[in-house]
Amino acid sequence: xxxxxxxxxxxxxxxxxxxxxxxxxxxxxxxxxxxxxxxxxxxxxxxxxxxxxxxxxxxxxxxxxxxxxxxxxxxxxxxxxxxxxxxxxxxxxxxxxxxxxxxxxxxxxxxxxxxxxxxxxxxxxxxxxxxxxxxxxxxxxxxxxxxx
Amino acid sequence: xxxxxxxxxxxxxxxxxxxxxxxxxxxxxxxxxxxxxxxxxxxxxxxxxxxxxxxxxxxxxxxxxxxxxxxxxxxxxxxxxxxxxxxxxxxxxxxxxxxxxxxxxxxxxxxxxxxxxxxxxxxxxxxxxxxxxxxxxxxxxxxxxxxxxxxxxxxxxxxxxxxxxxxxxxxxxxxxxxxxxxxxxxxxxxxxxxxxxxxxxxxxxxxxxxxxx
Numbered sequence: 494x495x496x497x498x499x500x501x502x503x504x505x506x507x508x509x510x511x512x513x514x515x516x517x518x519x520x521x522x523x524x525x526x527x528x529x530x531x532x533x534x535x536x537x538x539x540x541x542x543x544x545x546x547x548x549x550x551x552x553x554x555x556x557x558x559x560x561x562x563x564x565x566x567x568x569x570x571x572x573x574x575x576x577x578x579x580x581x582x583x584x585x586x587x588x589x590x591x592x593x594x595x596x597x598x599x600x601x602x603x604x605x606x607x608x609x610x611x612x613x614x615x616x617x618x619x620x621x622x623x624x625x626x627x628x629x630x631x632x633x634x635x636x637x638x639x640x641x
Numbered sequence: 642x643x644x645x646x647x648x649x650x651x652x653x654x655x656x657x658x659x660x661x662x663x664x665x666x667x668x669x670x671x672x673x674x675x676x677x678x679x680x681x682x683x684x685x686x687x688x689x690x691x692x693x694x695x696x697x698x699x700x701x702x703x704x705x706x707x708x709x710x711x712x713x714x715x716x717x718x719x720x721x722x723x724x725x726x727x728x729x730x731x732x733x734x735x736x737x738x739x740x741x742x743x744x745x746x747x748x749x750x751x752x753x754x755x756x757x758x759x760x761x762x763x764x765x766x767x768x769x770x771x772x773x774x775x776x777x778x779x780x781x782x783x784x785x786x787x788x789x790x791x792x793x794x795x796x797x798x799x800x801x802x803x804x805x806x807x808x809x810x811x812x813x814x815x816x817x818x819x820x821x822x823x824x825x826x827x828x829x830x831x832x833x834x835x836x837x838x839x840x841x842x843x844x845x846x847x848x849x850x851x852x853x854x
Contacts, residue, residue, distance in 0.1 A: 497840045498748070502707035504796070504811035506700055507789030511812075513702040517716050521698055524723040525682060525690040534728055596720065618717070619724055636724040638717060 520596055527594055529623050532633035535559035557622075557634035564591075564622055564634055573641045575615040584608035585626040592623040617641035679736035694723070697740050701747040708751050714758065721750035795846040802827065803839035810836065 505511055535557035553568040566579040577593060581604060593600045593612045596619060602610040604624075617639050624632045673692065681689035701722055705715035725746050726733075733739065796807045802825045809816055809824060821836075822829040 497837060498707045499704070499744075500840050500844060501810055502700070502703040502744075503789070503792060504807065505707060506703035507792050508811050511703070511706055513698050513719075514712065514716070517702060517719055518694060518698060520716070520720050521694040521723045522687075522691050524720070524727050525687055527724065527727050528683075528685075528730060530731065619720055621724075621728075633728070635728060636721065638721065 523596055527596070527621070529621075529631060529633045532623060532631040533559045535562070535564055535632050535634045537635060537637065538563075553639075555637055559632050560629065562624070562632055564624060564632070566622065566634075568639055570617065570639065570641055573617065574613075575617055575620075575639050575641075576611070576613040577615065577620075578611045579609065579622065581608040581610070581624050585624060586628065588627040590625050592625065593620065594623065595620045615639075674737075675739045676736035679730070679733055679739050683730040693739070697743045700740065700744050704744050704747045705751045708755055710751060710754065714754050715751070718747055718751040718754050722746040725750075791850060792843075792847055795843055795850065798846070799839070799842065802835060803842060806832075806836060806839050807843065 536559065538556050538558045555566045555568065557564045557566075562585065563582045564579060565582065566577055569576045569578075579591070581589070581591065584604060584607065589604045591602050591604060591610050593602070593610075593615070595616055597616050600612045600615070602612060604610055619636045619638050621636045622634045626632070675693070675696070678689040678693050678696075682693060698719070701719045702715060705718040710718060722743055726739075726743065733742065796804060799807070806821065806825060809821060816824070818829055818832045821832050825832070825835075827835065
């Protein structure tokens with residue numbers, strides 16, 4: 494055992510008094526469908542604003558980058574739902590689209606000429622954006638969490 | 642005439658001479674090894690993925706809850722760990738250590754959430770926790786029911802206040818320092834140091850006992 498918390502975890506697990514809730518098991522099973530085989534993972538990098546920091550009531554800005562491509566996402570939450578507006582730079586070319594994935598819904602958007610996309614009314618929680626390019630493997634942003 | 646009982650009485654297959662024999666080992670048995678499940682899940686086999694969830698989900702949940710996270714936050718931390726696995730399913734270098742990887746990743750996500758919430762003081766920074774497939778975590782080790790029983794037998798063999806304190810923090814994680822102090826009849830300032838001392842003592846007892854097995 495490595496530390497206090499893992500000892501407590503072991504005690505809790507062995508006591509069997511706090512089983513995994515059914516909805517947690519269902520989400521875990523559902524995650525498998527969110528594989529993006531062959532995709533290059535774009536990790537979070539410093540954005541125009543500090544990545545992941547909530548700017549009061551204003552938008553939250555995240556930047557992901559891989560393979561010479563950046564995905565910037567602006568997140569606004571209102572009434573418990575999430576609106577996303579994003580841009581892929583440079584625009585990967587005609588016919589490219591993005592898939593906005595959550596554990597509950599997936600939405601696909603064609604990129605505008607300037608590489609922009611938007612989606613509204615998403616549930617809070619974990620999301621990832623996959624950019625399907627006309628040439629080259631898809632780029633998948635690492636999973637990030639949006640709080641309501 | 643009554644309908645046949647759909648749930649016949651449980652028979653202990655090890656001691657009951659009339660109980661049906663254990664099925665013979667089949668060639669498909671090795672497919673339950675975690676490393677094989679990881680490979681099958683990476684190739685799109687959903688049932689293999691569900692077996693991973695069934696096998697390691699409880700240790701991940703217990704890990705997130707051991708830091709005192711609420712149910713909703715523990716849910717987020719566990720989800721995060723599964724999503725990290727989805728992301729790196731094809732890149733896991735040593736799938737034999739997948740249990741330790743999942744538990745360590747859950748800890749990292751738990752600490753990240755705890756830091757965001759600022760209502761739990763993490764004892765490590767997330768950066769300190771690099772998933773190490775070679776390191777067997779306590780929570781995955783205890784998946785073996787026998788080791789779980791030995792852990793609790795060790796608790797029961799301890800003197801007060803350790804016995805009661807460990808029972809409380811393991812079964813009622815929402816108990817705050819104040820409640821623990823009242824239940825144990827000790828000053829609030831003594832709860833933290835006593836907790837640390839009791840957990841260290843428990844680890845010593847268990848490791849001493851394990852060397853005998």
